Each structure stands twice: as structure tokens, then as C-alpha cells.
Amino acid sequence: MAQIEFLEVAKRYANGHVALQNLNLQIRDKEFLVLLGPSGCGKSTTLNMIAGLEEVTEGSLRFDSTAVNGLPAHKRDVAMVFQSYALYPHKSVYENIAFGLRMRKHPKNEIDTRVRSAARDLEIEHLLDRLPGQLSGGQRQRVALGRAMVRQPAVFLMDEPLSNLDATLRISMRASIKALHQSMQTTFVYVTHDQAEALTLADRIVVMRQGVVQQIGTPDDIYERPANTFVANFLGNPPINFIDGVVQDDGSEPCFRSGELSLAFDEQLRAELAGCAGKKVTIGIRAEDIDEDATYADCQLTGEITSLLPVGSDQFIGLQNGGRVMFFRVGKERSYRVGDRLSVSVNPRRMHIFDQASGVNLRANAS
């Protein structure tokens, strides 16, 4: 049983720096939760608090309804994989993996069984006698995983475990970690700054920024209904395109206006924004929602191509319109040149809209 609960938790350091504020989070048993955000957002601090490596300054941290604020790390049933793997350089791979079990006084033969079984699963059986210094990065990472796996802990913590790997390995390891979660049926808490990783792995994502939780939800929730501009910008590759402007009511229906540009809203927004003429807003348009055909007549933009990057089977286009550049992808069928004028259209139902000052999502069904 491993339900973890943060109740009004804050983390303050002696020098006044606040790493976390008002953290309220319930981590469900067996879920794969990802803490996502840029550096300094407090995600590693949160993880360390679950591990018992850092103290909770305010609020209550509970495991299965029991407060564990003062419980030291070595008494908690958590295992952790570190960004730098933190393998003991003077111990063999076998000893590295076995260490946690030895410290908890498991019987010898049980240790041996568990270590070898984990090594087999991770395909590092042939490395058991080597020292960490003799292994490649990918191999070390698997040893670090093995060390955590054998403990069969109630909670599995991972602090950016893939960021030191090269790109191809990273992708294959993501699949392995997901599979591991399925087979272990344990709560996983995973920290990363890589939004693609979060979207792939998570059951739920907690997006954080400067110590404050921005949004908690499933990958779909977060991607489709971002709570604010920060979340919208952080997720998605290439990043979402923002345009600042105002709601204009030219007598008929509200629409978006920015300088010369005018874009229509869908029915839902037209209803919500009736009577909000003059309201300053920011709209967000994802690259995949920009079409090079004139599918949506009242939602068109014309601009000059300022950059053109071939990316595998697509082209990455930067289109300049009224002082801003928007990025989107098109197929390679049509060939463009820098300087060409191009008209694109935007699906109004896929348009995000945020309050310009606060960044908060204005759509009623945003999470």
C-alpha cells in the first residue's frame, strides 16, 4: 500500500529561499506520477522529501495516512534512481545491487536470488563482477535500476534517470521503464524536465514552476486543456505559438483581433466571450493545428516565410505575420522558399485562449 499525500507542504531554506509552496498532492497507489518543470521548480525537492532526504518545513507528508515528516531516509521503504546513478565506485555491480538488501538484513540466499533475477531482467548478468568504472553509461543506468528494483519497495523514485543517456538509448529506456512499472505494480514518482518523456510515461503529470504547482492531470488533460500559458508553452514540441490581442465585438460575434489580423472563435468561445469586447487576451495555436490549406475561412493568416528547416519527412516553417513568427510543420510535398508568401488557416476549435495578464486559460472546460 503506498498512497502518498502532501498536505499544505512548504519547503523553506535557512537563507530564506522558498523551494515549495502550498503543495497539495495525492499520489495514488500504483500510479506513475511525473513531476515536470524547468530547473528550480521544486520537483527534485518534492522527490527528496518523499525519500526522506530533505525535511518538510511546513505541512504534513503522509504515507498511507501516517505522517512521516520526521522519519529518516534509511527507515522508509522507498528506493531511488539518481540522475548520476550514484553507484558505489568501490563495490562490484553485484554488491551495488545487493547493498540495500544487506543493510536491511535480508537473508543471504534471498539476496542472491533477488540480485541475480534483477540482473537477468536487466540483461546485466555478465557484468556482476565488474566495477562501475568499467561500465558504459547505459550499463550503469541499468545497475542503478537494478539496485532500486531488488528492494521491491513501496515507492519507486526516479530523479531524471535518463538525462545522461544519448538520444536513442533514452527512447528505448523509456519503454523499459514503462514496462517495469507494469510488472512491478508499484507507485512510481518520476522527475523530469523533458516534456516528451512526461507525456510518454505518465499516468498523471504535475507541472511545477518556481515551487508552485501549475496543473495536475493526465497527459491528455495537460496537453489539450492547459491551465495557463506556462503549461501550454512547456508541453508540446515545437512550442505553442502565442499571439497577443483583444476580443473584438464588431457588432455580430466576438472574434480575436491583433493589429491587422482577425481570427474567428468557435461557438463555445463566442458564447463565453460575448460582452467581453476589449478584453486583452493571448491565443495559443499549436503547430499541428496550423493548416497550409484554407480549410477554415475566417481563421486565416498570411505571412512571409522567414525560415525553412527540413526535418526528416517534414518541413519546419517559420512564418512571419505582423511582427511575430509562428512555427509549424508541413509535409515535404510542396516546396517552399524563404521569402514566399503563404496563407495558412487555424482550426478555431483547437485554439487556446488565455487572459493576457494572468495567463489563465479562459475556456470553461479547462482543468
Added chain:
Amino acid sequence: MSSALLAKRLALLVGSVLMLMYVLGPVAWLLSSSLQREADITSIPPHWIPSPPTFSSFKAIIDAGTGAVSTDGNASFVPSTAEYLLPALRNSLIVASAVVVLNLLVSIPAAYAMAKIRYIGRDMSVYFMLATRVIPDIALIVPFFLFVRKLGLLDNLGALIITYLAITIPFSVFMLLSYFESLPDELDKAARVDGCSRVQALIKIFLPLAQPSLVAVILFTFLTSWNEFLFALMFTQTAASQTVPIIVASFTSDFTTSFSFINAAGVVAIVPPVIIAVVFERYIVSGLSAGAVKG
């Protein structure tokens, strides 16, 4: 070979020779003098190379220690305190070893705490520790002397041991501290998550990894204790507790002593420290480099 490379090689050779002469010259002469007869080294100019080398001075030292009468011509120039040289060697060894052991027991935990635990008062404790060494030893001799005298510990090896302990702790802690700091924090975290308390993490993980630093600390502590003179001069009065530097110093003030004997005594006095330093040479640099310039 280009002329620039040749010039560089030549410069290196000349530099090396000069350095070697500067560093080893005096010691070589010490050694050479100890292996010659008195007449040879007091000639003008002296014979530079012993031919043939003779161990009579060394024999005289051993004879003096065992109370035997030396049948060599050098016998009459043996200083009155010569018989104490061998016991002094024993005293120095006892003191130095004891200090090393105690030093490690005290310094390692302190250094670990300072390096890895961000406790209240950490910076202050580091400064305090370093500050205890800023005061010159001579400033301490009066209170030390009175204190030790009051405790009746004059002429007792224990007084030396505890004093040397206090002298060597700051440098040891500082070296170990810097080395521990250079070990990744995540190792400490991994150990704690794996089930180690702080103390267990220190013993099982950090100590094995800190070998170069430990060796450097042992080396430094041993040498400092072996070579120390001022406090030994104050605290010791008889052969029961006098260490090697004191006995050797007593030779130089005895005007009837033969030079070859003194030089032989000098050689005997430096054999242990030199051997230790040479054997552990590579640890000194690596132990210092993690410690020194971060200062």
C-alpha cells in the same frame, strides 16, 4: 629534432640536475659524512666520497645504546647522551603511532559531518578549528607548561600525545573535509536510501573512497609528531620520554662529539620519516590536491 625541442630538453636536463643537487646535496653530504672516519671528514678540504665507507659511527650508536664499550678510535668522542638515542627512537615511534590512530578516530567523523551535513554552526566550527592553528606554538608554551606541570604529566609521553593530537587535528580535518566534499552528494543519498544511517554511510561508503586522503593524513600526522621539537623540549626531561629530536639536539651542544657520530645519529633519525615519505609519495600530491587550493 628541431632546435626548439633540443633547447627545451636541455633546459629540462639542466633544471633537473640543479634541482636534484639543491634538494639532495646536503642530505647526501650528511650520509657521506656518517660513513667516513673522523680524520677524513675533518681534512681540508674534506673527502667528499667515503673510500672506503665505514660503519663505525653507526656501530658506536648501537654500542652506546647497549652500553657496550666501543673498541674503535671514535669511542672517546661519543656524546654523553648517546645511550639515549635508541630509547628515543622507541619513544618517538610510540608517540607518533598513538597520535596517528587517535587523530584518525577524531578527525574522520568531524570531517564527514562538516562535509556532508549542513548543520547549524557548520561554518563557525570550520573557522574555529582552523583558527586554533593560527596562534604560534610558542605562545602556548607557558600555559601548557604550567598546566602539564600541575597535572604531574611532565616527562610523560601522554602529554606529548595529547598535544600533538591538538596540533595535527585541524590540518587533518581540513584535508579530509575537502576530499569528502569532492565526493558526490548523491552517493551519500543513495546510501541513506539504501538503508544506512549517517554513520554507516561514512564507514561503508566514504571511508573506502577516501583512501588517498587518508594516507596523506596519516603521513602528515606521523611526520609532524616524529619531527616536533619545541613541545618535546618543554615536556620531557629524562630519557624516559625524550624523543629523537631532543636527543639529537643534545648531541650538537656537546663540544667533544665527533662529527661523524653526529652525522650518523642524524641519518638514524631521518631514516623512518624518509622511508615513509618516499613510499607514500604519490598519495601526498593527490591527498593535498583535493584539499589545498580550495582553501
Added chain:
Amino acid sequence: MSASDQRSAMLLLSPMMAVLLAVAVFPVLYSLWTSLFDIKLTRMNNVSFVGLGNYVTTFLDPMFWAAVGRTAWFTVSAVLAIMVIATLMALLLNQEFRGRRILSTALLIPWAIPYVVDGLMWKWIYDSGYGALNGLLLQLGLIKHYLVWLGDTHKTLALICSAFVWKEVPLATILLLVTLKSVSPDLYAAARVDGANVWGRLLHVTLPAMRPGFMLVMIYEAMMAVRHFDLFFILTEGGPADASHVLSWHIYVETFRNLSFGTGAAIAYLLALATFGMSYAIIRLLGKRL
């Protein structure tokens, strides 16, 4: 940090604190206390409080100031000599060449031997009747007959300084070598591309990068020189005619020969304050970038 961490830390620190407080702090305070009394070992029953009287006596004593002057000369000369020689040796040892290991091992020998033997060794070399220095110079034809060395008041302090420098150079060299090794090779590469030759690289990359090392060595050696005692005891006992009567010797004489503990403690305390002030001054003046 957590309460249990704080407890662990206190536990781990307690042995060290106990030793230092008992053996290092207490004597310093007691030393200050002693300096305020007129204490003579010859009449321990008759001890009177004189406040700053001992200090006044000291400041009025011309011997004291002479000793200060000699100490200052000794220290400055020693530090300069050590810096120059150690820098040259460190630069040499930083090069890669066969036999370098032999050199660095040999370097350790002066460091390993006790000052007592160092003194004894140089005393033998400087001996006016049979010393190697005389012998060498005679053989090289530089002198016609044996000279007095340590006994010559003009040469005494310089000779003791040489013996001191000889033994201090190894540690200084190692400390500087460590600094040298931490210079990134990229800097040298960039300098070469920019057109600097050997001297240019030395002047503009190496020496500036060694600044923290220089600072450390200067402070450490200055402190060592100011308080040095052993050689003065072995070689000249403050003589001849007080030529080598430095502060540390002055304290020794006052305490153990004149048996005046009060004034001895006072002078010692002044020396302690001066050492403190000196290291502070060096750090502030020259150490913006340590």
C-alpha cells in the same frame, strides 16, 4: 537540516571539539591570563597582578624591538626565496619528462626530515673549521682560506634563513604544482592560437592562474617563518651577539632562561596577535580572488 541530522552532526563533532577546547582554546586563554600577572618560576608563591604591566615592559624593551626587526627580515627574505625557488621547481615538475618521478620523490626528503636534523646538517656544512661549504669554496678557488659563517654576525640570519628555506621549499612546490595542474589545457591552446610563445604563455596564462596558489603559499610560509623556533635553537641559540635573536627565541629566553612567565606570555600573546593580523592583512590586500 533535520533534528536527527543535527544530532548526528553533534555526535560526530564532539571528540574533535573536546580535544581542541581542552588543548588549544584553554591554553590560549590561560596564556592571556598569565600575561597579566608578574609570574616568575623562581618565586611561584609571590604572584601579583600587574594588568598590562608586562606589555608595557615589553614595549619599552629595546631587545624586543630588535627581535621584531630580525623576525621581520627573516620572514620577508624567507617568503621571497621560497616563492621564487618553489615556483621554478613547480614549473619544472609540471613538464612531462622521464625521471620526473625521481625528482618529485627526492623533493620530499627535505620535507620529511625534522628541523633538528636539518639544523645539524647545515651546522656541519657551515662549520668554520671543517665545514663542507668552506671546503667546496676552497676547492673551487673562490676563497683563499676557511671563513667563519654562522659565527659572523652579518651572515648568521641569512644562513639560518637558507636552512629554513631549504626545508620549506618542498611543501610550497607541491602546493604550487597542484595549482598548476588545475589550469585547463584549453587556456594554453587558446593562447597558442592567439600567437603566444613560451614566455607569453608563461606570463599571461600560467602565472595569473597560479595566483590562489601564491596567496596560499605566502600566507602559510609567512606564518611558519614568524613562529619558527627549532633552527634558532639548534644552530645559534640566538647568537652570536644576538644576531639571530628573533621573537620566538626571545620568548623562549624570557620564559625558560629568565623564568619570567608573565612577560614571556605577554610577548607570546603579542606574537599571536601579530600573526593573526598579518594573515588577515595579506588576505585583504592581495586576496580579492582566492
